Amino acid sequence: MENTISFDINDIRKQFPVLSREVNGKPLVYMDNGATTHKPKAMTDAITDYYERINSNVHRGVHHLSQQATDAFEVTREKLRAHINAEHAREVIFTKGTTDSINTVAWSFGELVKPRDEVIISTLEHHSNIVPWQMMCERKGATLKVIPMDDRGVLDLEAYQTLLTEKTVLVAFNHISNALGTINPVKKMTKMAHEVGAAVMIDGAQSMPHLKVDVRDLDVDFYAISAHKMYGPTGIGALYGKEEWLNKLPPYQGGGEMIATVTFEKTTYADLPHKFEAGTPHIEGVIAWAASLDWLNAIGMENITHYEAELLEYGTKALSEVDGMTIHGTAPQKSALFSFNIEGLHPYDVGTLLDQLGIAVRTGHHCTQPLMNRLNVPGTIRASMGLYNTKEEIDTLVAGLNRVIPMLK
Amino acid sequence: MSESIQERTTDIVDEFDMFEDWMDKYDHIISLGKELPLIDEQHKVDDNLIKGCQSRVWLHADYDGQNVTFTADSDAIITKGIIALMVRVLSGQSPEAIVNADLSFVDEIGLKDHLSPTRANGLVSMIKQMKFYALAYQSK
Ligand SMILES: Cc1ncc(COP(=O)(O)O)c(C=O)c1O
Numbered sequence: 331m332e333n334t335i336s337f338d339i340n341d342i343r344k345q346f347p348v349l350s351r352e353v354n355g356k357p358l359v360y361m362d363n364g365a366t367t368h369k370p371k372a373m374t375d376a377i378t379d380y381y382e383r384i385n386s387n388v389h390r391g392v393h394h395l396s397q398q399a400t401d402a403f404e405v406t407r408e409k410l411r412a413h414i415n416a417e418h419a420r421e422v423i424f425t426k427g428t429t430d431s432i433n434t435v436a437w438s439f440g441e442l443v444k445p446r447d448e449v450i451i452s453t454l455e456h457h458s459n460i461v462p463w464q465m466m467c468e469r470k471g472a473t474l475k476v477i478p479m480d481d482r483g484v485l486d487l488e489a490y491q492t493l494l495t496e497k498t499v500l501v502a503f504n505h506i507s508n509a510l511g512t513i514n515p516v517k518k519m520t521k522m523a524h525e526v527g528a529a530v531m532i533d534g535a536q537s538m539p540h541l542k543v544d545v546r547d548l549d550v551d552f553y554a555i556s557a558h559k560m561y562g563p564t565g566i567g568a569l570y571g572k573e574e575w576l577n578k579l580p581p582y583q584g585g586g587e588m589i590a591t592v593t594f595e596k597t598t599y600a601d602l603p604h605k606f607e608a609g610t611p612h613i614e615g616v617i618a619w620a621a622s623l624d625w626l627n628a629i630g631m632e633n634i635t636h637y638e639a640e641l642l643e644y645g646t647k648a649l650s651e652v653d654g655m656t657i658h659g660t661a662p663q664k665s666a667l668f669s670f671n672i673e674g675l676h677p678y679d680v681g682t683l684l685d686q687l688g689i690a691v692r693t694g695h696h697c698t699q700p701l702m703n704r705l706n707v708p709g710t711i712r713a714s715m716g717l718y719n720t721k722e723e724i725d726t727l728v729a730g731l732n733r734v735i736p737m738l739k
Numbered sequence: 740m741s742e743s744i745q746e747r748t749t750d751i752v753d754e755f756d757m758f759e760d761w762m763d764k765y766d767h768i769i770s771l772g773k774e775l776p777l778i779d780e781q782h783k784v785d786d787n788l789i790k791g792c793q794s795r796v797w798l799h800a801d802y803d804g805q806n807v808t809f810t811a812d813s814d815a816i817i818t819k820g821i822i823a824l825m826v827r828v829l830s831g832q833s834p835e836a837i838v839n840a841d842l843s844f845v846d847e848i849g850l851k852d853h854l855s856p857t858r859a860n861g862l863v864s865m866i867k868q869m870k871f872y873a874l875a876y877q878s879k
Binding site: 354675676678679681682683685686687708737738 | 761762765766769794814815816817818853854855858
C-alpha cells in the first residue's frame, strides 16, 4: 500500500466533507489539528458499515457476527502493530486514548515504585503527562523531577543527564510538544534513560499524525497514542508496551475480558493484550481506526512529513512578517505548528475574531500551564497544521491577522 | 444615567441593529471596551476576579445607600467590551432593579451565539456576580 497515492492536496481535501463547509459565512480554515483532526470519509464509512453489517460484541460469541467483529477488531491491532513496527500484536493495548494510556502505566507501573524512587518528566508536557505522575508519586512517596528547556523550546540534555541517577525508575516525555511543536530526540533520550536502568514512556499524541514512528528503533518501553489526533475516531487510542514490561505490570482495571478464571477466592488474569482491556471495548472505534491507518499509509507517512515541513517553512516566513509577532517554539526539529502572540493583544481576542473569519485556531494554555509559566505568557494562539492544510490557507490566516490586529490595537 | 434598565437595553439592541456584519459588531464591542472607565487599581485584586473566564476579569461594586456602581476591567479587550455593556446597563441602578433585571438583550443582539462556550460561561458568571452584589446590598 505504501506510496500508491500521489500527494494531491485537492484530492485529499475532497475526502473530508467538513472542509467544504462555511463557518460564520466564510469557508472554514481549520487549523486546530493539534486538538483533533477531521476524519476522512473512508473512516466514517467504516463506522457506518460496522453498525449496518456487523455490530456484535468481540471475543465472546460463538455466532458469526461476533466472529466477524472480533476478526475486524484484531485486524486493527495487527495494522497498528505494523504501523509502529512493534514486535508483537499483543504489545498493542487498546485504551480510550493517550490520557488513558498514560494513566494505565502510571497506575500499574506505580505498583512497582518504592518511596524515594524518582520519575522524570519534561517542561514541555501536556497536563495528561504531568498529573498522572504527580498522583503516582504522591501515592508511592516517590519524587518527580523536571527536565528544563531553553527559550527555543529545546530540552536541555545536559541537565537531563544530571537528573538521571540510579534512583530514576521512569522517564516520561512527549515525542512532539502540542504547545510548541518541538520534536524531541526520543531515541537518544531513551538510550540515556536505559543506561541508568529507567523505563521510558513516550506521549505520542502529537507525533502519530505527522511522523513515521518505529517503537523498536526508538527502543521505548511504552508509547501512548490517540486515534482522534491521527484522522481516526474519538474515544479510542492505544498503549504500546514492550511485552516484558506488560507482563511485569499488574492489570489496571478489573472486569470482563481481562480474566482467565474467576472464583470468589482468586482470579487469574488473561494473557496480553486482554489483561489490560477490561470490559467491552470501543469496538466501532477500533475497527474504523484501521480505515484511517490504511488511508494514512496509502498517502505515506514520509510524504506527509515532507509536505508538512513545507507548510512549516512557508508559515514561519509568512507569520514572521506580521506586525508585533512573536513565535513561541523555534526548535530546529519542529512539526508544522505555529504558537504565537501579538504584542499587546490577548490571545483570546485574536482567536475570537479569527473565528468570525472562519479560521479555527486554539487559544489559551493548551493544557500546558507549567510550560506557559516558563515562557512567561498567559497563553498563546496556536495554528496547528494537518495534512490537508494548504499554503493558501496560511495566506488566509496571515490576511486574517492583518485585519484583526488593527481592530484590537 | 437615570434611564431604566429596560430603556438602556433597548438602546443597546438598536445600536447593534445598525451593524450587519459580526466583524462590525465586534468592532463596536471593542470600542466600548476601550471607553470603559478605568477601575481603581486597588480593586484589581484576586479577590475581585470572576471565576470561569479564560481571560481575567475584575469586578468591583460600590453602594451609596440608593444605587450600585460597578467598575470592572479585563486583560482581554473583547471581554472588556462585553463588561462595558453590562456596566452600562446595570451600573447606577438600585439593588432591586439589578436583581430583577431582564437581560435577554444579550440573546437579542445575538451575542451569546457569537461567543465561544467559555466566553459565554464567563458572561453568565459576570451577570451572576453583579446580581449577587445587588442581592447583598438589597438585604442590608
Ligand atoms: C501532547 C499531548 N499529550 C496528551 C494529550 C491528551 O490526549 P487525549 O485527550 O486524546 O487523551 C494531548 C491532547 O491534547 C496532547 O496534545
